[in-house]
Amino acid sequence: MSGILPLFLVSLCLIVGSVQSQSSSQDAFIIQYLERRLAQMEERLNQCEQSTTSVTQRTFDLSSEIRGYLSTLSVLRSEVKSQMDGMSVRVDRMERELEYLENKIPSQSEIEMEEALLEQQIKAAELDLLKRKAKIKVQNDCSTGLSQIKSLKIVKKAGDTYGSWFKDPSEGSAKIYLLSGIRNDTVLEYVSLQSFTERTSSPAKVVQLPFHWQGSGHVVYNGFLYYHKADTTNQIVKVDLLNGTVVDSTLLPGAGRMPVYSLNPNTYLDMAVDELGLWVIHADAEYGGNLVITKLEIGTLAVESVWDTQCRSHDAEGAFLICGTLYVVYNTRYGGRSTIQCLYDIHDTIHSNESPVMFFPKRYTSHSSIHYHPGDKQLYAWDDGYQTIYKVETRKDDQVIAD
Ligand SMILES: *[C@@H]1O[C@H](CO)[C@@H](O)[C@H](O)[C@H]1NC(C)=O
Numbered sequence: 001m002s003g004i005l006p007l008f009l010v011s012l013c014l015i016v017g018s019v020q021s022q023s024s025s026q027d028a029f030i031i032q033y034l035e036r037r038l039a040q041m042e043e044r045l046n047q048c049e050q051s052t053t054s055v056t057q058r059t060f061d062l063s064s065e066i067r068g069y070l071s072t073l074s075v076l077r078s079e080v081k082s083q084m085d086g087m088s089v090r091v092d093r094m095e096r097e098l099e100y101l102e103n104k105i106p107s108q109s110e111i112e113m114e115e116a117l118l119e120q121q122i123k124a125a126e127l128d129l130l131k132r133k134a135k136i137k138v139q140n141d142c143s144t145g146l147s148q149i150k151s152l153k154i155v156k157k158a159g160d161t162y163g164s165w166f167k168d169p170s171e172g173s174a175k176i177y178l179l180s181g182i183r184n185d186t187v188l189e190y191v192s193l194q195s196f197t198e199r200t201s202s203p204a205k206v207v208q209l210p211f212h213w214q215g216s217g218h219v220v221y222n223g224f225l226y227y228h229k230a231d232t233t234n235q236i237v238k239v240d241l242l243n244g245t246v247v248d249s250t251l252l253p254g255a256g257r258m259p260v261y262s263l264n265p266n267t268y269l270d271m272a273v274d275e276l277g278l279w280v281i282h283a284d285a286e287y288g289g290n291l292v293i294t295k296l297e298i299g300t301l302a303v304e305s306v307w308d309t310q311c312r313s314h315d316a317e318g319a320f321l322i323c324g325t326l327y328v329v330y331n332t333r334y335g336g337r338s339t340i341q342c343l344y345d346i347h348d349t350i351h352s353n354e355s356p357v358m359f360f361p362k363r364y365t366s367h368s369s370i371h372y373h374p375g376d377k378q379l380y381a382w383d384d385g386y387q388t389i390y391k392v393e394t395r396k397d398d399q400v401i402a403d
Pocket residue numbers: 180181183184185186
């Protein structure tokens with residue numbers, strides 16, 4: 001605008017100069033007019049200049065404002081950048097950690113190796129068990145098998161329909177014990193079989209137990225009674241019959257959830273003594289109701305070994321062991337002729353097909369307990385309230401194998 005202004009003024013002077021040569025009154029009027037116009041123009045010029053400065057000012061303001069924004073923006077950008085940097089460091093660290101963890105997780109082949117190791121350990125344990133079986137055989141020269149049940153003698157009729165009676169199988173003992181009923185806490189002790197059978201006999205001793213028993217699976221060995229404590233699933237207690245005190249007790253793993261024999265629904269743990277020591281027979285519901293035999297250490301009641309047999313508990317009424325072989329006695333629920341139909345030999349020297357079904361003497365029976373006495377080679381049985389004795393015939397299994 002400043003370039004245009006002088007040009008404009010020059011042209012204006014030229015016009016004024018040319019106009020001066022005309023008449024003076026007319027001149028005065030024109031000069032006034034021009035002066036007015038000039039004043040107006042100057043004013044507008046002023047206004048123009050003012051607005052220009054204000055525009056410049058505003059432009060300046062705007063640019064400084066933009067500069068401010070820009071600096072804030074750059075601050076923000078650097079902040080974002082530093083955050084990004086931090087993030088990338090963390091991502092890096094995370095990646096490293098992931099890698100580390102991946103290295104720590106065992107690969108498939110390593111897992112397979114561990115399984116193989118486990119299998120090896122199981123095999124070793126099985127071998128250990130076999131060795132233990134072998135040791136039992138070596139320690140006890142015991143290879144006697146049952147060949148037949150020869151004769152029956154009815155000794156007495158005493159007590160309830162259900163119960164158990166037996167002679168202490170420890171060497172040199174002649175004592176007879178009677179436990180009548182399926183739940184009681186009184187044990188009758190007689191000095192001998194003769195004393196027991198005498199018509200007017202009274203027990204030499206009445207022992208009061210600290211806890212009731214349950215069922216009819218008890219045994220006595222060397223003056224100690226081993227029995228299933230009533231109202232427990234699987235507790236076996238060992239009581240000193242001299243003064244009726246508990247010496248030891250144990251819980252038999254996995255036992256006590258079903259009756260051992262389906263024909264004797266009140267007996268959950270059936271104990272037995274043979275040439276090798278103390279046994280417990282129970283039925284395992286998880287094992288198809290088949291019988292399981294457990295060898296217990298007679299002093300401490302510790303479990304020595306466990307064998308799952310293929311013998312059924314269904315229709316069984318009792319069982320006993322001779323030299324580590326289980327003989328299971330079956331009957332019908334109406335009472336009939338008892339038979340041995342299943343046997344299980346822990347040494348695997350006798351096989352079921354070698355031993356045919358063995359019959360008990362011809363008589364209708366219903367056994368609530370059968371106890372073998374290794375010294376006498378006799379079975380002490382409780383038959384529907386009668387105390388009976390079966391003589392059994394045994395043979396050397398070695399000879400059978402040699403044949
Ligand atoms: C417990 O046994 C004793 C002796 O055999 C007997 O007298 C008593 O009646 C029995 N108690 C019960 C509750 O059966």
